[in-house]
Amino acid sequence: MSRLRVLIIHAERFKYEVRDKAIDEAEPLGDHGREFDNALVVFISVEAGDGKAINSLANKFVEDIMDIINKVKASKLVLYPYAHLSSKLADPKEAMDVLKHLENAFSDKVSVYRAPFGWYKSFTIKCYGHPLSELSREYRPEELVSRLAISRRYIIVTPEGEVYNPEEYIFKPDEEDLRVLVEKEVFKKELSGGRSRLFDVCRKFGFEWEPMSDSGHMRYGPHATVMVDAVTEYSWLVAKSLGIPVIRVKGTNMFNLKFRPIREHAELFGDRLYELDLEGNKLVMRYAACHQQFAMIRDWILSYRELPLGVFEVADSYRYEQRGELVLCFRLRKFYMPDLHILLRDLNEAKNFSFRVQRKILEEIEKIGRSYVAIFNVVEDFFESHRDYVVELIKGIGKPALVVIYPSGIYYWVINVEYIIIDTLKRPREIATFQIDVGNASRFNIKFIDADGKEKHPVIIHTAIIGSIERYIYAVLDKAMQDEEAGKVPTIPTWLAPIQVRIIPVKSDVMEYCKDVLIKLSSKGIRVDVDDRDLQLAKKIRDAGIEWIPYVVVVGDREVKTNTVNVRLRRGGLQKIMTVDELIDLVLKDVSGYPIVESALPLYMSQRPSFHYLRELAQ
Numbered sequence: 001m002s003r004l005r006v007l008i009i010h011a012e013r014f015k016y017e018v019r020d021k022a023i024d025e026a027e028p029l030g031d032h033g034r035e036f037d038n039a040l041v042v043f044i045s046v047e048a049g050d051g052k053a054i055n056s057l058a059n060k061f062v063e064d065i066m067d068i069i070n071k072v073k074a075s076k077l078v079l080y081p082y083a084h085l086s087s088k089l090a091d092p093k094e095a096m097d098v099l100k101h102l103e104n105a106f107s108d109k110v111s112v113y114r115a116p117f118g119w120y121k122s123f124t125i126k127c128y129g130h131p132l133s134e135l136s137r138e139y140r141p142e143e144l145v146s147r148l149a150i151s152r153r154y155i156i157v158t159p160e161g162e163v164y165n166p167e168e169y170i171f172k173p174d175e176e177d178l179r180v181l182v183e184k185e186v187f188k189k190e191l192s193g194g195r196s197r198l199f200d201v202c203r204k205f206g207f208e209w210e211p212m213s214d215s216g217h218m219r220y221g222p223h224a225t226v227m228v229d230a231v232t233e234y235s236w237l238v239a240k241s242l243g244i245p246v247i248r249v250k251g252t253n254m255f256n257l258k259f260r261p262i263r264e265h266a267e268l269f270g271d272r273l274y275e276l277d278l279e280g281n282k283l284v285m286r287y288a289a290c291h292q293q294f295a296m297i298r299d300w301i302l303s304y305r306e307l308p309l310g311v312f313e314v315a316d317s318y319r320y321e322q323r324g325e326l327v328l329c330f331r332l333r334k335f336y337m338p339d340l341h342i343l344l345r346d347l348n349e350a351k352n353f354s355f356r357v358q359r360k361i362l363e364e365i366e367k368i369g370r371s372y373v374a375i376f377n378v379v380e381d382f383f384e385s386h387r388d389y390v391v392e393l394i395k396g397i398g399k400p401a402l403v404v405i406y407p408s409g410i411y412y413w414v415i416n417v418e419y420i421i422i423d424t425l426k427r428p429r430e431i432a433t434f435q436i437d438v439g440n441a442s443r444f445n446i447k448f449i450d451a452d453g454k455e456k457h458p459v460i461i462h463t464a465i466i467g468s469i470e471r472y473i474y475a476v477l478d479k480a481m482q483d484e485e486a487g488k489v490p491t492i493p494t495w496l497a498p499i500q501v502r503i504i505p506v507k508s509d510v511m512e513y514c515k516d517v518l519i520k521l522s523s524k525g526i527r528v529d530v531d532d533r534d535l536q537l538a539k540k541i542r543d544a545g546i547e548w549i550p551y552v553v554v555v556g557d558r559e560v561k562t563n564t565v566n567v568r569l570r571r572g573g574l575q576k577i578m579t580v581d582e583l584i585d586l587v588l589k590d591v592s593g594y595p596i597v598e599s600a601l602p603l604y605m606s607q608r609p610s611f612h613y614l615r616e617l618a619q
Contacts (some may be wrong), residue, residue, distance in 0.1 A: 440460060
């Protein structure tokens with residue numbers, strides 16, 4: 001986000017003299033120098049983007065500076081362009097516009113002077129030295145949630161097509177999740193506080209904030225790495241399960257705002273952007289896979305025969321979320337987004353295909369024992385013309401939905417659906433999404449040849465069927481917390497468990513047999529390890545429980561003699577004696593349809609360091 005950065009000096013005397021031109025775009029000189037006494041001198045660096053937020057910036061800036069002037073009793077104000085307070089400087093035209101705007105804003109309040117822009121100048125200054133004589137400030141447009149001032153209206157639509165104002169809607173007993181969503185989104189109700197044990201569970205699996213980075217950036221321990229890798233590969237399987245050809249790509253995460261499609265898309269996204277100045281270019285870190293995929297697809301030669309066509313990437317994405325809104329594993333400044341874009345011939349084909357997308361979204365959340373409530377964001381003309389389509393989508397969810405109606409023509413999409421869980425803290429958490437995009441194909445010059453040999457722009461469905469990688473994991477872990485609150489043993493799906501089977505020898509004499517079991521299981525792609533540490537059996541079993549390992553195999557003399565294993569199943573709390581082959585069949589059946597991902601740890605626990613997050617839980 002842009003900031004207006006200033007250094008404020010209450011000067012007993014201030015004098016500057018113009019030397020040489022610093023840039024070609026330097027403004028014409030009115031004088032070659034000035035001298036002032038009892039002046040408040042404000043050294044200003046204008047950042048890229050300040051021009052678009054100038055009204056907001058100017059109001060706060062003028063109010064603050066006038067307050068200082070009145071307190072120190074300065075007789076005049078000097079605005080002095082000073083490039084050395086920021087590395088994200090605006091271009092000369094934007095900087096000049098901002099400086100002139102600020103000068104004019106003070107014209108009826110105080111004697112104001114502005115030093116010329118774009119020139120090298122020498123200056124001398126004598127500071128008064130009182131407590132308010134040296135100050136620094138940053139001004140940013142905090143009230144600008146997005147770069148567009150957008151009006152919207154809310155309604156609740158039932159699967160039967162009935163429309164209600166949220167103020168009048170009577171929630172049924174089984175609509176508690178919808179009530180929570182409406183109170184938060186429509187009435188801006190402050191939600192109850194508290195701290196979920198979910199965040200301890202995230203840390204238990206190695207999901208932590210990285211303290212040596214910017215806020216909102218995570219680090220992933222070995223357990224977390226396996227979970228992220230597994231969900232990443234699963235998101236690809238889900239994308240391919242839609243029954244259309246899907247192409248997987250990779251690309252960069254940095255794009256240049258000098259290109260019109262990139263700039264326009266960024267402006268529509270809003271102000272949650274990571275922006276960089278590098279070698280005279282203004283760059284933006286991508287906030288989804290759109291930039292890269294669209295920049296790539298525009299170079300492809302496409303025919304109507306090849307549509308629908310999906311393009312998929314797990315994109316490392318960057319969003320400058322507000323510090324107070326950051327949530328471990330959920331709201332991050334850097335995350336992984338499994339973004340699927342589906343190219344379709346026209347709007348009708350996109351509408352029809354969206355039912356398939358929604359069914360898949362609902363199916364995936366049901367697999368982890370959850371359900372969604374939804375927000376349907378629609379532009380007004382689309383809602384009026386396609387109301388039956390929206391109602392049919394809501395009918396597919398099987399429960400009423402919150403519909404938010406926006407003015408027409410302000411976004412590249414006509415409908416944008418957010419699929420939301422209500423977590424253990426009773427807070428709405430968006431997981432999956434899809435939107436129908438009617439603008440970006442034209443913006444990026446993406447074309448296909450239709451049956452008549454004419455070039456046309458496709459309609460594009462954007463979707464993250466399972467949500468971001470981290471948010472999907474958040475939903476899984478939060479479901480485990482719901483189970484725990486209900487008195488059940490918390491579990492996660494076996495395919496997602498960092499260690500799926502742990503082998504625990506009762507004594508060292510059975511280690512050779514344990515190694516044989518280990519080899520057989522690992523050869524089938526099962527994530528298995530052996531607790532060969534010199535600890536008591538009860539301690540080893542307890543540690544396996546802390547890690548929520550689905551299958552714990554205890555091996556003693558009896559198991560060696562009978563060529564069996566004693567298996568404790570976390571889900572259900574059962575204990576069974578079985579052969580190794582039976583165990584393999586049980587685990588493989590449990591993970592059928594899900595990806596096989598290797599462990600990120602040595603096979604023997606004695607060869608591992610002691611991870612602090614597991615050690616703290618074990619104490």
